[in-house]
Amino acid sequence: MTWKRTSTILTLLITLGTVVPAAATRAPTPSVVEALDRTAHPLRTVEPGGDTRDLRPLDRMIADAEVVGVGEATHGSHDFFALKDRLFRHLVEKKGFRTFALEAPWSTGLRLDDYVVHGKGDPRRIMREEFQRDYLWWNNTDYLRLVEWMRAYNVRHPTDPVRFIGDDTAWTGPEVYDTVVARVAAADPASGERLNGLYRGLRPTVPTGTYIEAYLGKPYAERREMAERTGEALELVRRVGADDRTVQDATAIDRTARQYAFDFEEPGQIAEAMRYRDQAMAANVLWWQRHSGTRVLLSAHDAHVGYESYDPASPKMQGAFLRDGLGASYVNIGMTFDRGSFNATDQDETAVRRWTVGPAALGSNERTLDRVRYRDYALDLRTVGSPARTWLRRARPTYQIGTAYPDGPHDVALARTHDILIHLHRVEAARLRDR
Numbered sequence: 001m002t003w004k005r006t007s008t009i010l011t012l013l014i015t016l017g018t019v020v021p022a023a024a025t026r027a028p029t030p031s032v033v034e035a036l037d038r039t040a041h042p043l044r045t046v047e048p049g050g051d052t053r054d055l056r057p058l059d060r061m062i063a064d065a066e067v068v069g070v071g072e073a074t075h076g077s078h079d080f081f082a083l084k085d086r087l088f089r090h091l092v093e094k095k096g097f098r099t100f101a102l103e104a105p106w107s108t109g110l111r112l113d114d115y116v117v118h119g120k121g122d123p124r125r126i127m128r129e130e131f132q133r134d135y136l137w138w139n140n141t142d143y144l145r146l147v148e149w150m151r152a153y154n155v156r157h158p159t160d161p162v163r164f165i166g167d168d169t170a171w172t173g174p175e176v177y178d179t180v181v182a183r184v185a186a187a188d189p190a191s192g193e194r195l196n197g198l199y200r201g202l203r204p205t206v207p208t209g210t211y212i213e214a215y216l217g218k219p220y221a222e223r224r225e226m227a228e229r230t231g232e233a234l235e236l237v238r239r240v241g242a243d244d245r246t247v248q249d250a251t252a253i254d255r256t257a258r259q260y261a262f263d264f265e266e267p268g269q270i271a272e273a274m275r276y277r278d279q280a281m282a283a284n285v286l287w288w289q290r291h292s293g294t295r296v297l298l299s300a301h302d303a304h305v306g307y308e309s310y311d312p313a314s315p316k317m318q319g320a321f322l323r324d325g326l327g328a329s330y331v332n333i334g335m336t337f338d339r340g341s342f343n344a345t346d347q348d349e350t351a352v353r354r355w356t357v358g359p360a361a362l363g364s365n366e367r368t369l370d371r372v373r374y375r376d377y378a379l380d381l382r383t384v385g386s387p388a389r390t391w392l393r394r395a396r397p398t399y400q401i402g403t404a405y406p407d408g409p410h411d412v413a414l415a416r417t418h419d420i421l422i423h424l425h426r427v428e429a430a431r432l433r434d435r
Contacts (some may be wrong), residue, residue: 311410333421
């Protein structure tokens with residue numbers, strides 16, 4: 001999900017390249033590329049299936065991490081989604097990973113988890129109903145293929161299943177409200193009745209996208225009052241001694257309300273809302289990892305899995321919160337690309353289009369990364385040699401494209417933001433479903 005912002009677009013990406021300041025157009029010395037060449041490990045393909053020996057260097061880079069954040073430089077390119085599918089299958093089969101976490105609402109993850117574990121529901125319908133508005137990019141053929149693979153894996157391994165979770169906050173489905181009330185009422189009918197009253201009027205009765213749009217349009221005072229009620233409900237759930245899962249579900253409801261309880265007319269409040277969102281996403285992942293004991297692949301935008309923010313409106317990112325909670329047990333992988341296509345709306349957010357950019361301009365990170373001898377490759381940014389080590393720690397223009405375009409370029413210091421980098425020469429727009 002990407003909140004609307006009022007900041008001015010300083011530089012535009014255009015089809016034939018990135019417009020960058022003249023001072024940034026100096027090409028690096030060949031020794032930087034030579035150092036990258038010595039460290040890079042080629043990738044055979046982004047598509048899942050087949051031989052995965054080319055992913056073994058990534059196994060060593062990931063080591064014993066409990067959570068691995070895997071980013072994407074756009075929210076709409078097939079190659080990023082397909083590579084995450086390929087990497088997750090490999091980590092499940094070779095490294096014991098068991099959870100795929102997506103930048104999607106907690107309740108969405110519960111519905112998809114019911115399908116991959118128990119075969120409950122139709123994944124096409126679930127994705128159609130859940131992936132709307134800010135999440136419509138996930139309703140694509142690549143993630144459908146991944147979810148269906150997870151279900152097939154669980155049919156073969158019923159005692160050791162893979163799981164699906166969502167970590168985001170913009171929506172909590174009505175079924176979660178009903179489940180929390182039912183569990184509390186079973187233990188204490190009076191508390192269940194009180195909880196039902198606190199939630200009155202908060203349960204969604206309209207589709208996901210409509211709900212999000214309507215919530216954003218409510219007056220600030222009303223949104224604050226709604227968050228006060230969900231906070232009181234959460235305290236009630238805790239007081240009755242509910243189990244950890246019920247408390248977590250009630251927390252998800254509260255986080256949705258609190259995500260909207262900011263004054264979006266104030267720039268400082270927008271920054272606080274963005275910080276709150278990333279902190280809440282990290283907290284959801286940490287809760288799941290600690291309670292399930294599984295190793296997790298976390299899928300999100302490069303910005304959300306990374307350590308440093310390139311945007312003052314997003315002061316601290318999910319990756320930084322996860323590093324606070326897990327230390328070295330959190331590792332992240334950023335992704336870059338030189339050229340290609342992606343899906344995004346225009347800046348007015350009125351229509352979804354297929355956009356094409358590149359090749360990347362002189363002075364950008366991608367222009368140099370694409371000079372490495374391999375077309376697609378992985379790079380451990382923590383061990384790369386000089387002078388590339390210094391070069392990678394300096395911020396320069398980089399594709400960081402969200403749900404609307406034009407967007408950026410943004411100055412990113414790759415080695416300060418990511419542990420590992422995967423660079424792809426070319427990407428193609430994902431195939432969206434139901435459009």
